[in-house]
Amino acid sequence: MATDQPQKLFKAQTLKGFRDYMPELMAPRQAMIRLIEATFERHGFQPLQTPALEYLETLAGKYGEEGDKLLYRFQDHGERHVALRYDLTVPLARVVAEHRNEIQLPFRRYQVAPVWRADKPQRGRVREFFQCDADIVGVNSAIADAETLITGLSVLQTLGIDGAVLHLNHRDVLFGLIAAAGVTEKAQQIACIRAIDKLDKIPAAAVQTEIETGTGVDAETAGRVVGQFLHGAMTIASVADQLSAAGVDTAGLDRLREVLALVSAAGLGDRIRFDPTIARGLDYYTGIIYETRLTDPRVKGIGAVMSGGRYDGLIGLFTKEAIPAVGISLGLDRLLAAMQELELVSKDSHAVQVYVTVFSEAQAVTAIQLARLLRQAGLRAELDLAGGKLGKQLERASKRGARLAVMVGPDEATAGTAVLKDLRDGAQQTVTQEDLARTAGALLAV
Amino acid sequence: MATDQPQKLFKAQTLKGFRDYMPELMAPRQAMIRLIEATFERHGFQPLQTPALEYLETLAGKYGEEGDKLLYRFQDHGERHVALRYDLTVPLARVVAEHRNEIQLPFRRYQVAPVWRADKPQRGRVREFFQCDADIVGVNSAIADAETLITGLSVLQTLGIDGAVLHLNHRDVLFGLIAAAGVTEKAQQIACIRAIDKLDKIPAAAVQTEIETGTGVDAETAGRVVGQFLHGAMTIASVADQLSAAGVDTAGLDRLREVLALVSAAGLGDRIRFDPTIARGLDYYTGIIYETRLTDPRVKGIGAVMSGGRYDGLIGLFTKEAIPAVGISLGLDRLLAAMQELELVSKDSHAVQVYVTVFSEAQAVTAIQLARLLRQAGLRAELDLAGGKLGKQLERASKRGARLAVMVGPDEATAGTAVLKDLRDGAQQTVTQEDLARTAGALLAV
Numbered sequence: 001m002a003t004d005q006p007q008k009l010f011k012a013q014t015l016k017g018f019r020d021y022m023p024e025l026m027a028p029r030q031a032m033i034r035l036i037e038a039t040f041e042r043h044g045f046q047p048l049q050t051p052a053l054e055y056l057e058t059l060a061g062k063y064g065e066e067g068d069k070l071l072y073r074f075q076d077h078g079e080r081h082v083a084l085r086y087d088l089t090v091p092l093a094r095v096v097a098e099h100r101n102e103i104q105l106p107f108r109r110y111q112v113a114p115v116w117r118a119d120k121p122q123r124g125r126v127r128e129f130f131q132c133d134a135d136i137v138g139v140n141s142a143i144a145d146a147e148t149l150i151t152g153l154s155v156l157q158t159l160g161i162d163g164a165v166l167h168l169n170h171r172d173v174l175f176g177l178i179a180a181a182g183v184t185e186k187a188q189q190i191a192c193i194r195a196i197d198k199l200d201k202i203p204a205a206a207v208q209t210e211i212e213t214g215t216g217v218d219a220e221t222a223g224r225v226v227g228q229f230l231h232g233a234m235t236i237a238s239v240a241d242q243l244s245a246a247g248v249d250t251a252g253l254d255r256l257r258e259v260l261a262l263v264s265a266a267g268l269g270d271r272i273r274f275d276p277t278i279a280r281g282l283d284y285y286t287g288i289i290y291e292t293r294l295t296d297p298r299v300k301g302i303g304a305v306m307s308g309g310r311y312d313g314l315i316g317l318f319t320k321e322a323i324p325a326v327g328i329s330l331g332l333d334r335l336l337a338a339m340q341e342l343e344l345v346s347k348d349s350h351a352v353q354v355y356v357t358v359f360s361e362a363q364a365v366t367a368i369q370l371a372r373l374l375r376q377a378g379l380r381a382e383l384d385l386a387g388g389k390l391g392k393q394l395e396r397a398s399k400r401g402a403r404l405a406v407m408v409g410p411d412e413a414t415a416g417t418a419v420l421k422d423l424r425d426g427a428q429q430t431v432t433q434e435d436l437a438r439t440a441g442a443l444l445a446v
Numbered sequence: 447m448a449t450d451q452p453q454k455l456f457k458a459q460t461l462k463g464f465r466d467y468m469p470e471l472m473a474p475r476q477a478m479i480r481l482i483e484a485t486f487e488r489h490g491f492q493p494l495q496t497p498a499l500e501y502l503e504t505l506a507g508k509y510g511e512e513g514d515k516l517l518y519r520f521q522d523h524g525e526r527h528v529a530l531r532y533d534l535t536v537p538l539a540r541v542v543a544e545h546r547n548e549i550q551l552p553f554r555r556y557q558v559a560p561v562w563r564a565d566k567p568q569r570g571r572v573r574e575f576f577q578c579d580a581d582i583v584g585v586n587s588a589i590a591d592a593e594t595l596i597t598g599l600s601v602l603q604t605l606g607i608d609g610a611v612l613h614l615n616h617r618d619v620l621f622g623l624i625a626a627a628g629v630t631e632k633a634q635q636i637a638c639i640r641a642i643d644k645l646d647k648i649p650a651a652a653v654q655t656e657i658e659t660g661t662g663v664d665a666e667t668a669g670r671v672v673g674q675f676l677h678g679a680m681t682i683a684s685v686a687d688q689l690s691a692a693g694v695d696t697a698g699l700d701r702l703r704e705v706l707a708l709v710s711a712a713g714l715g716d717r718i719r720f721d722p723t724i725a726r727g728l729d730y731y732t733g734i735i736y737e738t739r740l741t742d743p744r745v746k747g748i749g750a751v752m753s754g755g756r757y758d759g760l761i762g763l764f765t766k767e768a769i770p771a772v773g774i775s776l777g778l779d780r781l782l783a784a785m786q787e788l789e790l791v792s793k794d795s796h797a798v799q800v801y802v803t804v805f806s807e808a809q810a811v812t813a814i815q816l817a818r819l820l821r822q823a824g825l826r827a828e829l830d831l832a833g834g835k836l837g838k839q840l841e842r843a844s845k846r847g848a849r850l851a852v853m854v855g856p857d858e859a860t861a862g863t864a865v866l867k868d869l870r871d872g873a874q875q876t877v878t879q880e881d882l883a884r885t886a887g888a889l890l891a892v
Contacts, residue, residue: 012543012764023492044828046469074520097458318458382490
């Protein structure tokens with residue numbers, strides 16, 4: 001490598017919409033991932049990992065027209081059309097079909113992994129973000145629906161997020177309310193749902209206009225559709241009345257009642273609420289759908305931190321067998337942003353605990369041995385590598401967030417001892433090298 | 447979604463060279479990742495995460511001609527030339543240059559992440575694999591070299607892999623031995639190194655031929671080059687003699703002596719060995735280089751499980767400041783394969799501990815409440831979702847690997863109790879629902 005010749009520097013730059021997670025942010029982010037994974041496992045979910053790249057055919061056409069445009073797609077070295085995964089749900093459907101013989105249903109899996117969408121960064125979106133999904137494949141029942149919701153709400157509890165409410169709806173209730181307003185063609189209903197999905201972001205009049213242009217129905221009908229979702233306090237009972245009056249089936253509401261009862265039985269009734277305006281953009285949902293919003297005013301703008309629903313038709317696109325499924329998806333980076341804002345992020349979980357100074361090159365061997373003993377005892381220990389005066393080394397120890405520092409000069413080396421200094425209060429004690437790890441551990445445990 | 451209409455099924459297929467990790471394999475793999483990360487952290491390394499996609503310019507030209515060909519590259523929606531990351535080292539160099547003002551040197555970071563190479567699958571290579579890297583940026587010293595090696599060897603110890611030997615060399619020793627054989631042009635020396643790198647895979651005569659065709663030197667010189675690396679027991683002293691006799695500088699050997707002494711001081715002397723035939727293919731190394739091989743005959747074919755070296759010129763491609771660096775890279779999937787072969791993989795770490803049966807739909811509420819209590823107590827509990835007779839449910843519990851099962855019939859529900867069954871010996875006891883989690887925890891702790 002011609003580093004000795006002057007040459008043009010390469011630009012050090014991340015791609016637009018992509019970012020590095022430096023240790024200050026990555027450490028708490030990783031602690032969050034571990035908590036989420038452990039909570040999924042406590043609820044009986046097992047880890048699955050799928051490739052970042054899939055055949056384009058596997059992903060295309062599953063996310064609606066807009067989603068299709070956002071797929072990162074290209075031809076690989078074998079001229080295969082491939083794409084980076086857009087979510088974790090369609091790859092799961094592909095896995096269930098491909099590995100059907102190895103999988104015992106019901107199949108509970110979780111996956112924490114990045115997904116890629118070529119979204120416009122000016123919309124505040126990033127193009128690479130982590131999803132944390134847990135899904136139950138093979139059962140269509142209220143108890144399976146409830147299990148996924150309880151799992152998701154438990155994750156939020158584990159992370160210390162108390163002010164979160166899951167807004168629950170059912171696709172049949174949505175379609176029913178739209179049908180009751182007089183829109184009965186499936187394609188038109190789907191266009192209505194796409195517009196209704198924006199009710200919390202744009203004014204009702206704009207939603208109505210979108211329904212008119214998207215479906216071709218007249219202004220009165222579009223106004224009736226929007227009106228269906230603008231009642232003050234819509235309860236299951238009041239929506240049941242609306243649907244019954246229009247002669248529309250209410251089975252979706254019955255399922256919602258059951259799910260709400262089970263989630264309440266688990267003691268989480270105050271964190272879930274029926275909300276008929278929840279529409280979800282994705283095409284593949286067939287049963288319950290939901291979004292979870294934070295109620296604390298400091299983090300209201302962050303948007304949905306957990307969403308998902310039932311998608312009984314998706315796996316059927318890959319295999320003849322009809323296999324129902326339901327799942328949750330947590331947005332890791334939105335959750336991290338919320339936790340930072342709410343000051344729930346711990347900075348200590350990964351920090352260095354003991355900083356081992358190196359008195360001089362002659363003491364490097366002793367320093368490296370003591371670092372080894374501390375690490376074998378399970379402590380996070382950093383060895384000074386920049387050298388210089390002891391004062392400088394202790395400054396670096398403080399900057400690295402270390403609680404304790406170890407010092408061994410020629411006298412201590414001869415005596416087989418070390419000086420252990422508490423960097424919080426400056427107290428120091430001389431201990432035998434044998435006792436160092438035990439004493440350090442005891443100080444850290446206080 | 448038109449699931450009610452007959453339609454062509456999508457093919458459920460992973461791309462060639464890519465694979466799914468099903469839970470049976472992913473669970474131990476994830477347990478390994480957690481152990482590796484914890485060991486890195488005990489050694490003072492902090493997590494960093496970089497994007498999967500980089501500007502093509504960032505990656506191109508850093509991995510030699512062959513590496514360049516294996517880059518997954520394409521144009522994104524903004525017609526930028528981009529590529530999937532090929533390793534974790536070049537992105538680290540880009541990060542250090544881009545975030546220079548935020549980073550305090552020495553900077554120790556680790557990253558566990560997938561990389562992508564469009565390699566030929568018939569060579570037994572996969573196209574997506576995980577690397578686990580730990581690097582120290584900002585210091586060129588024997589102690590920094592030793593710290594990275596000690597960290598890597600400690601990871602292998604933590605994983606329970608005892609029969610591993612790190613083969614250590616230095617680029618200057620390699621160049622020196624080649625120069626001593628009479629090849630003095632840099633480009634010719636690099637061609638020699640590429641050929642020498644294959645000495646453990648192809649016969650010496652074939653390596654000699656490759657040197658002749660790759661450099662244009664005569665057969666005698668090429669034979670002398672190969673001969674330099676074929677001595678029986680090459681020690682630092684014997685190589686020092688070879689180099690001194692040819693009037694070649696021996697500073698590289700001095701560095702190796704120091705590093706070996708420090709690693710030995712940490713008690714790891716039996717896991718490291720000087721090996722002048724280690725060449726490493728990548729162009730960017732400037733100091734120590736090494737590969738770690740497993741010695742157990744059952745896993746000898748797996749290849750190097752940990753490798754790396756010093757690359758003091760790489761970051762300088764992105765910034766004018768000269769910033770040295772040294773690192774290790776562990777191959778997660780090779781390690782997992784080795785651990786499976788050596789029967790070191792634990793299957794229990796993620797398995798369900800308690801299976802909660804559902805006697806009937808009327809008992810679903812109680813079952814969901816008991817599952818909640820068990821999970822809140824930190825136990826991994828699965829709720830039966832497939833229903834049917836109790837015997838069927840207990841069969842599923844066993845298949846899922848659960849140790850305990852919980853049963854609540856109408857009598858128990860009325861009495862506020864539950865039956866807890868040990869699936870290993872069939873013993874069962876009736877406990878109050880309040881005591882369930884504590885009793886289950888106690889049984890699992892035995």
